[in-house]
Amino acid sequence: MRSQLERVPQPATRDLMLINLYLRTDDEKTRAECELDKDLTLRDSKGPYDSRRWLGGFFTADGGYFIDDAKACDEGMEKSYTLTSTGKAAGQLPVQRDRTLRDAVYGAIDIIRSIHYKQCPPIKRAFNP
DSSP: OGGGEEEEEEEOSSSOEEEEEEEETTOHHHHHHTTOSSOOOEEETTEEEEOEEEEEEEEESSSSSSBOOTTTSOTTOOBOEEEEOOOSSGGGSOBTTOHHHHHHHHHHHHHHHHOOOSSOOOOOOOOOO
8 A cells, every 4th residue: 555645745844844745636547456345535616626635644854754863962862753644444534624533633833843963863864755
């Protein structure tokens, strides 16, 4: 399933990016790989408007899963900050435009912004999603 996750970067701080992971339910390959029996795209009178379901996200300074500053700090000082949905099935995952999701993401970003590192802060590198 990993190959079927869409990565959508969102700035979090000057040094960190939140990489949102979305499941594209309008994609046949994704539905087959995830054993979804139907497209979960939301529709209204104007047509389809949201096919992505938010699975989770992770904060990164360099596009990887871990914030690694081993050069400046002791070995084993990697940090990982993640945020995940509580949904147990694809239909329970929030859509991209969900207000509760937006509030949760911004709340997590506020928490990450409030962290003051005494040692081993994240290092900003060239970002490559």
